[in-house]
Amino acid sequence: MxxxxxxxxxxxxxxxxxxxxxxxxxxxxxxxxxxxxxxxxxxxxxxxxxxxxxxxxxxxxxxxxxxxxxxxxxxxxxxxxxxxxxxxxxxxxxxxxxxxxxxxxxxxxxxxxxxxxxxxxxxxxxxxGVVSVRPVLPQQTMDVVYCCSLPPNAGISPAVVVTDFIRQLPRQLPQLAQLHVFTHRSLTSLLQRKIESLGLGGRVVVYTPPEMAMCPIEGGSNTLSDVPEVSQIQNPWLLWMRDSLRQVSIDGVHFVCTGYLGRTKAGLRLSEAPMQTDQMRCAEIVSTRELAMFLQQIGAWSVAFSSPPFNSCDLGLRMLCHQISSSISGPTAFHDIGTDIDANALSMLYRYVFVPQDAPLPASPALALSTHPSWAGVVNQQWDDRMDRLVREYTVLGQTNSGIEPNPAPAPWVTAQQRILEKSISDLANEPTSPAEKAREDGILAALKFTSDLLAKYTGRGGNDKDSSGGTTS
Incomplete structure (x- = not known):
């Protein structure tokens, strides 16, 4: 199937x-x-x-x-x-x-x-959305990352884009999520003042870029014909965000940026670096693979991309959004800032993502939303009995339907491992139909059980007592 x-x-x-x-x-x-x-x-x-x-x-x-x-x-x-x-x-x-x-x-x-x-x-x-497992979510407030990275030659002031975007944020967002904001050094003070003027302070953290950073690889985007692939995170923006959030489990990431279209792949275009640097040029194009690694390492289950009005490669950003959707267990969205004149689309999107049981389906020309049709239901409940059993028995944070408990909250690395286990389980959505498929599934479940029990041992959350065939261990 x-x-x-x-x-x-x-x-x-x-x-x-x-x-x-x-x-x-x-x-x-x-x-x-x-x-x-x-x-x-x-x-x-x-x-x-x-x-x-x-x-x-x-x-x-x-x-x-x-x-x-x-x-x-x-x-x-x-x-x-x-x-x-x-x-x-x-x-x-x-x-x-x-x-x-x-x-x-x-x-x-x-x-x-x-x-x-x-x-x-x-x-x-x-x-x-075709990912068949629903992420186990926190019982209380979510944590969302904002990354605003715009090229210096965009033809419009990044300050204007940032200000307009902050104005579009749903007013109820501070009650739904803690916001972690990353942008250019030159915009941090402006952004902080704007957030305070809108009454969003207290639930918003604006991070200051480091003074200097070594860029791992050379960019050369002017002659780039395809999106480079990497085996580890190398983009300075992603490294800055990941390292700054080591003590936080992130739920969603929202990029305000432009896109890039290579000959065979799409990419996320971030400016050369969030800080001034005299080092070699930084890689500004982020591939789907590098982005997926970043989202996995911070534990994110949802991602959105807001395209500014001057985006010269709208197609590249839309293609990237489509490609990353198969790696994310929650909703993935493309948001057209220029079309969302009254900011209603962004408000609908956030309510649907974070309060799905109370939100209507978003209907807006400004949104391209990839989502499982059953997302708008009770949170922390899987979409069928098979997925419910697998998540409960073979993940470290899925033993109950009440979600991730805040006291004590799991370490961010544990949440990241939970997302990896969920993604592995999503590949087992179909019941095996042959002895060979059953043997393959038993092997995968045995590996998942070993991993989840090992995590439970080091987190003190208690492993499940089921073996890979559904029996009880002695």
């Missing part, structure tokens, strides 16, 4: 209602260059197909080559009336529409589908 099919099953079993899904893929012409490449939209309700339509990619503005993608502007995208009319005719009313991208999909995940169709179809449009 595929990851998409497994989510459809989980929604049916838990919510009792079939999932409305649009699966999107490219259809390349075979042996005839004169025929156009089409974008195929397959509509399903649960396991029932309710329609399928093909539209030439050129009518939507989807780039087929890297050279086209690099020059693309947001204004180049459009949805033809024939597609919208077909959707209105086939889609049942009053249901959110989830998008999933089948192979081959090329740059399809980078298309702003929500911006093009949310108002036209009059419904929430979301992207299907």
């Amino acid at each position: 595929s990851a998409i099919s497994n989510v459809v099953r989980q929604v049916r079993d838990r919510q009792g209602t079939p999932l409305l899904l649009c699966r999107i893929r490219l259809d390349f012409p075979s042996n005839d260059a004169r025929k156009p490449t089409n974008v195929v939209f397959d509509l399903t309700v649960g396991t029932e197909t309710i329609g399928s339509i093909s539209i030439p990619a050129t009518q939507i503005g989807v780039p087929m080559r890297y050279s086209e993608a690099r020059l693309l502007r947001m204004a180049d995208y459009r949805l033809p009336p024939s597609l919208l009319d077909y959707m209105r005719e086939r889609l049942p009313p009053d249901q959110p529409l989830y998008l999933a991208f089948d192979s081959p999909n090329g740059y399809l995940p980078g298309v702003p589908w929500e911006k093009l169709a949310t108002v036209a179809l009059r419904r929430p449009i979301l992207r299907l």
